[in-house]
Amino acid sequence: MLRCLLILLGMGFSAFSCLAADIRVAVDADPISLDPHEQLSEAGIQYSHTVFDPLVRWRQNGTLEPRLAQSWQMLDANTMRVQLRNDVQFHSGNRMTADDVLFTVARLKGSVDFKALFNVVQNVDKVDDYTVDIHTTHAYPLLLNILAYVFVMDKGFYEGKAEIVKFGQTFASSNVSGSGPFQVKERIAGQRLVLERNPNYWDQTSSGNVQRMEWLPIRSDSTRLAALLTGGVDAISPVAPIDIARVQRTPDIQLLSMTGTRIVMLQLNQSRRKELQHPKVRQAMSLAINQSLIVEKILRGYGEAAGQLSATAFAGHISDLMPQYDIEKAKQLMAEAGYQEGFRITMMAPNNRYMSDEKVAQAAAAMLEKINIKVDLKTFPKAQYFQLFDQRAADVMMLGWQSDTFDSNNIFEFTLACRDLKTGLGTYNAGEFCDPLIEQGVRLANREMQPKQRERILQGIEHHTAQEALVIPLYWQPIIWATKRSVQLEGVLNFLNFPYWGDLEVSEGIHG
Amino acid sequence: MVSFIGRRLCQALFVLLIISVVSFVIQDNLGDPVRQMVGQSVSLQERAALQQELGLNDPLLQQYGRFLMGALQGDLGMSYYYKQPTLDVIVSRLPATLELSFCALLLVIILATPLGVIAAIHPKSLLSRAVLFISTLGLSIPIFIVAVFLMYFFAIEWRVLPSFGRGETTSFLGLWQTGLFNKDGLRHLLLPSFSLAFVLTPIFIRLIRAEMQDVLQSDFIRYAWSKGISAPRIYFLHALKNTMLPVITVGGIQAGTLVAYTILTESIFQWPGMGLLFMEAVTRVDVPLISAYLMVVGVIFVVTNTLVDVVYSMVNPRVRIPGYSA
Numbered sequence: 001m002l003r004c005l006l007i008l009l010g011m012g013f014s015a016f017s018c019l020a021a022d023i024r025v026a027v028d029a030d031p032i033s034l035d036p037h038e039q040l041s042e043a044g045i046q047y048s049h050t051v052f053d054p055l056v057r058w059r060q061n062g063t064l065e066p067r068l069a070q071s072w073q074m075l076d077a078n079t080m081r082v083q084l085r086n087d088v089q090f091h092s093g094n095r096m097t098a099d100d101v102l103f104t105v106a107r108l109k110g111s112v113d114f115k116a117l118f119n120v121v122q123n124v125d126k127v128d129d130y131t132v133d134i135h136t137t138h139a140y141p142l143l144l145n146i147l148a149y150v151f152v153m154d155k156g157f158y159e160g161k162a163e164i165v166k167f168g169q170t171f172a173s174s175n176v177s178g179s180g181p182f183q184v185k186e187r188i189a190g191q192r193l194v195l196e197r198n199p200n201y202w203d204q205t206s207s208g209n210v211q212r213m214e215w216l217p218i219r220s221d222s223t224r225l226a227a228l229l230t231g232g233v234d235a236i237s238p239v240a241p242i243d244i245a246r247v248q249r250t251p252d253i254q255l256l257s258m259t260g261t262r263i264v265m266l267q268l269n270q271s272r273r274k275e276l277q278h279p280k281v282r283q284a285m286s287l288a289i290n291q292s293l294i295v296e297k298i299l300r301g302y303g304e305a306a307g308q309l310s311a312t313a314f315a316g317h318i319s320d321l322m323p324q325y326d327i328e329k330a331k332q333l334m335a336e337a338g339y340q341e342g343f344r345i346t347m348m349a350p351n352n353r354y355m356s357d358e359k360v361a362q363a364a365a366a367m368l369e370k371i372n373i374k375v376d377l378k379t380f381p382k383a384q385y386f387q388l389f390d391q392r393a394a395d396v397m398m399l400g401w402q403s404d405t406f407d408s409n410n411i412f413e414f415t416l417a418c419r420d421l422k423t424g425l426g427t428y429n430a431g432e433f434c435d436p437l438i439e440q441g442v443r444l445a446n447r448e449m450q451p452k453q454r455e456r457i458l459q460g461i462e463h464h465t466a467q468e469a470l471v472i473p474l475y476w477q478p479i480i481w482a483t484k485r486s487v488q489l490e491g492v493l494n495f496l497n498f499p500y501w502g503d504l505e506v507s508e509g510i511h512g
Numbered sequence: 513m514v515s516f517i518g519r520r521l522c523q524a525l526f527v528l529l530i531i532s533v534v535s536f537v538i539q540d541n542l543g544d545p546v547r548q549m550v551g552q553s554v555s556l557q558e559r560a561a562l563q564q565e566l567g568l569n570d571p572l573l574q575q576y577g578r579f580l581m582g583a584l585q586g587d588l589g590m591s592y593y594y595k596q597p598t599l600d601v602i603v604s605r606l607p608a609t610l611e612l613s614f615c616a617l618l619l620v621i622i623l624a625t626p627l628g629v630i631a632a633i634h635p636k637s638l639l640s641r642a643v644l645f646i647s648t649l650g651l652s653i654p655i656f657i658v659a660v661f662l663m664y665f666f667a668i669e670w671r672v673l674p675s676f677g678r679g680e681t682t683s684f685l686g687l688w689q690t691g692l693f694n695k696d697g698l699r700h701l702l703l704p705s706f707s708l709a710f711v712l713t714p715i716f717i718r719l720i721r722a723e724m725q726d727v728l729q730s731d732f733i734r735y736a737w738s739k740g741i742s743a744p745r746i747y748f749l750h751a752l753k754n755t756m757l758p759v760i761t762v763g764g765i766q767a768g769t770l771v772a773y774t775i776l777t778e779s780i781f782q783w784p785g786m787g788l789l790f791m792e793a794v795t796r797v798d799v800p801l802i803s804a805y806l807m808v809v810g811v812i813f814v815v816t817n818t819l820v821d822v823v824y825s826m827v828n829p830r831v832r833i834p835g836y837s838a
Contacts, residue, residue, distance in 0.1 A: 223782050226663055232674055232677070383547070390547075390556070404553055423555075
């Protein structure tokens with residue numbers, strides 16, 4: 001600010017050219033709607049952080065910081081009292097109060113995509129205009145984590161027109177009033193989203209100086225990169241591993257990457273194949289796959305080889321559980337299990353869902369050949385692949401999982417727990433096993449309020465999974481952005497890939 | 513004339529019927545549209561309910577019947593992603609594709625006509641050889657390589673042209689967003705239309721050259737020479753006119769092919785036209801949009817071919833198209 005003033009005085013520049021930066025961002029997917037509750041997707045949450053504000057949000061170090069919630073405390077095991085900010089104004093001009101929070105949570109509980117997360121919230125009581133009590137159905141250790149999804153919506157603006165329809169036009173899908181740092185100026189679905197800074201934003205301490213922002217969905221990796229290299233846009237994500245060297249060669253472009261929390265794994269179907277029921281066979285397969293080599297060669301050293309499902313920041317992470325690679329031991333285990341001659345299995349993987357997914361699958365298949373397991377690999381575009389995944393159409397399936405609660409237990413619930421059509425548990429358990437130890441651990445971890453105790457439970461599951469080689473973890477997928485040097489993205493990007501654009505500083509006025 | 517148009521209309525309807533059947537049959541192999549629209553934690557039950565709501569669980573024949581009834585009333589369904597009638601979505605993207613195709617065809621005509629004529633008149637000259645060599649290249653290099661090459665040099669290395677998008681557009685008579693009337697829009701048009709033109713021009717150069725050589729051997733040209741008519745007049749009036757007949761026919765067919773080429777070109781240059789729309793609809797399993805796109809493209813094919821026939825008979829009155837009497 002002071003610097004701007006000096007320039008202003010010294011050069012007689014208009015304040016605008018110094019303060020304001022306009023940036024254009026090209027990403028591979030755009031939010032499907034202006035309604036933050038319509039779809040739980042990465043693009044949707046990125047949008048929500050820009051146009052709305054959550055009650056709490058993640059810091060770069062993996063802890064939560066207050067946003068619209070000023071403070072919170074547990075009244076008893078099932079009740080949390082949340083103090084709201086009293087200086088927040090929506091884009092419509094309405095002031096935010098407790099009523100808006102009640103409205104928002106009720107709406108989340110009715111949203112197809114969010115209801116699974118918010119089922120645990122029984123109801124929200126208004127204490128006064130800026131205080132609410134959140135009651136849960138049972139003691140729930142992750143309540144704060146899900147409050148990071150409560151992007152408060154303007155009750156006065158939406159009320160009466162608040163329905164959420166997946167496949168149709170609604171008021172909320174094309175009209176928006178949030179409290180976030182940016183307001184929606186224009187949206188052409190699939191082409192661009194134009195955002196302008198909210199002049200009445202409550203967070204005066206934010207040093208963000210982006211005045212206008214344009215989001216352009218560019219699906220093709222090379223076109224997106226070209227757009228950055230030609231100066232057509234200022235920031236892009238993701239960058240394909242194969243293009244990383246090209247980006248690093250360009251002096252005025254910087255690469256920003258960090259290991260994300262999405263774990264990519266191979267699931268071994270125990271009900272399709274009796275061979276895979278044998279723990280030694282699964283262990284042998286796990287030992288035969290060289291995760292570090294996959295990361296080094298295919299992901300060009302980005303991302304992180306995984307020997308477990310929980311990312312470093314998660315409670316269940318065990319720091320000395322590393323990926324093991326030992327081909328001799330693997331062969332020995334195969335022989336002990338009576339399969340030294342090997343066998344044939346089928347494997348399926350997507351080819352446009354995870355970073356370099358097809359190449360990773362090919363590499364894994366080739367590695368399994370070394371212990372005489374012949375793999376018939378088929379890869380599909382994600383639209384077809386996940387249909388086949390739901391049908392459990394192959395013996396080995398590739399899956400990437402990003403925990404919605406940013407906690408280990410979400411991964412366990414969906415990929416390791418026994419399949420339960422009613423609760424949705426185990427929906428992604430393409431290993432089709434049902435392990436009582438895991439089942440019990442998942443249930444306990446969902447209610448355990450003591451962090452240390454809870455960590456022990458989650459690590460127990462992780463240990464058991466690794467020991468039995470129930471799945472083969474491959475790597476945590478990297479988050480990769482490339483920007484012009486003037487865009488200081490590193491200050492606002494976190495391991496969840498939710499850049500807080502409102503706080504972004506751009507060092508010089510670009511695009512005039 | 514009326515019966516000719518009528519017959520064409522019948523043909524068009526028949527073509528559309530076949531396209532609609534095909535687009536319905538392939539639907540099942542595209543993937544599950546619901547899956548693309550929900551988050552990962554949505555239970556199978558919820559997904560099944562959404563599928564029921566969309567009518568995806570009905571027998572295929574019933575779904576097709578519903579689609580056909582709608583189509584007869586001019587309603588091709590709602591796009592899952594855009595949440596608008598599919599025809600509106602396509603029409604909103606149509607100008608971008610038409611402008612791109614138009615510019616590409618214009619370039620083809622401007623380049624191919626003189627080059628083809630020169631190659632026919634002076635087949636042994638260095639220029640003709642060069643032209644033929646380059647046109648062989650153009651025929652054998654796939655369009656995405658041409659496009660990426662052009663983009664690499666003109667946009668990334670030399671930074672003289674933009675690499676993606678349509679740039680600034682202006683409203684033309686309030687019904688058409690056009691990029692043809694401002695500098696930024698035209699600059700954005702250059703690379704994609706050149707890459708399209710690069711692939712199409714060689715065919716026309718070769719066609720014009722071959723036809724021209726043929727025509728130059730004919731009696732009436734020899735007669736014209738002996739009459740002492742000037743060379744440019746013979747080449748560019750008498751000979752060229754008679755060369756153009758097959759060019760028009762092939763041109764009409766190519767205009768249809770152009771639609772196919774724009775899918776690739778539009779994807780590479782992020783050109784917000786119908787081709788890109790279609791590509792994205794496929795990845796999103798936006799089934800109604802895919803069907804509608806195929807139908808619209810079918811209509812475009814039939815219309816261009818009909819126009820070609822009409823133009824052909826105007827250029828060459830000797831031709832009698834069955835059912836068409838002027």
